[in-house]
Amino acid sequence: MEAVVVESATHETPVPVARLTTTQRYARCIEASKRIRWDIERDVIRGRRFDFDKKFMPDRLSKVAELKFLRPSEMRFMSHVQGRSYANIFGLVERYIGAKTLELSKNYWFGDQVALEALVRFTDEELKHQEMFRRLERMAAAGMPAGYTFKLDPNEVAAAVLGKSTWAVLGLTLDIELFTQAHYRSSIEPDPNLSELWKDVFLFHWKEESQHAVMDELEWRRENARLTEAERDQGVTDLIGLVAAVDGIVQVQAKSDADYFILRAGPVYSASEQAAIRDVMLKAYRYQYIVSGVTEARFTEVLKAMVTPAQLDRIGSALAPIVAHVGH
Numbered sequence: 001m002e003a004v005v006v007e008s009a010t011h012e013t014p015v016p017v018a019r020l021t022t023t024q025r026y027a028r029c030i031e032a033s034k035r036i037r038w039d040i041e042r043d044v045i046r047g048r049r050f051d052f053d054k055k056f057m058p059d060r061l062s063k064v065a066e067l068k069f070l071r072p073s074e075m076r077f078m079s080h081v082q083g084r085s086y087a088n089i090f091g092l093v094e095r096y097i098g099a100k101t102l103e104l105s106k107n108y109w110f111g112d113q114v115a116l117e118a119l120v121r122f123t124d125e126e127l128k129h130q131e132m133f134r135r136l137e138r139m140a141a142a143g144m145p146a147g148y149t150f151k152l153d154p155n156e157v158a159a160a161v162l163g164k165s166t167w168a169v170l171g172l173t174l175d176i177e178l179f180t181q182a183h184y185r186s187s188i189e190p191d192p193n194l195s196e197l198w199k200d201v202f203l204f205h206w207k208e209e210s211q212h213a214v215m216d217e218l219e220w221r222r223e224n225a226r227l228t229e230a231e232r233d234q235g236v237t238d239l240i241g242l243v244a245a246v247d248g249i250v251q252v253q254a255k256s257d258a259d260y261f262i263l264r265a266g267p268v269y270s271a272s273e274q275a276a277i278r279d280v281m282l283k284a285y286r287y288q289y290i291v292s293g294v295t296e297a298r299f300t301e302v303l304k305a306m307v308t309p310a311q312l313d314r315i316g317s318a319l320a321p322i323v324a325h326v327g328h
């Protein structure tokens, strides 16, 4: 019977995902990973440079429309600053994600070799993505005024994240890998005013991230099933700690990016305009890196199935001030 299911899973009649075994779901990830696999130079960059006459970050994510006093060239510069940090922040989180995936692969060394292969490919893809984002940072630097700084160290952040429980780390990872896809589908892909290269980077990234989110969910559920009530409660505490850490990261980078923007955008902004720029930068980053992920239906569905209503309330209360700041 199993063979029949596998056969039909790869041909015309799709088998509902719920009916697949875990191994079959990992096998699908491998199959998709092989089919999609791309090369940084040959498929994504293709000898191109960024078009700085076009935007990077789409308006729907940058919240730039809230700054009514900006001229079009300043709005475009805002999108370049945010888009540059967006690529750097992905490169940053992929350091810990790759290391965690390698660590999880240990569970399968002498067991399910399909799951092992899927997790090794996942890690390999995150290493490639980090290389791509480093390459993009150099290309962005070449076309933008001096003074931009990326404030976070990937190894320091990874060490802090990996100090938390696996349950919490997998929750954060699923959140990140789901919002990556949501941003591409609902904001980046439909925007016709973006640099073709910047847009392609996130098209190709999205294609590989789709498999990662499937594996995050499988691993998170696996870890969840293993835990005692007390361990899961600690996981909830750790997840809240990780969200606070992400908020700390976005506050640092939003401040640095607002300083850079105010210095290099052109006009001399009044004190109230500067305050508005700082506020919108932080709101945008909180929306991009926290709120857009935790409000994804698939994330809340998986989370709700694991925690008690009281634990869900604890998470909700921790998020409430951030969600309130972002607004809609």
Ligand SMILES: [Fe+2]
Pocket: 094, 125, 126, 129, 205, 209
């Ligand atoms: Fe990635």
Ligand SMILES: [Fe+2]
Pocket: 097, 126, 177, 208, 209, 212
């Ligand atoms: Fe990923």
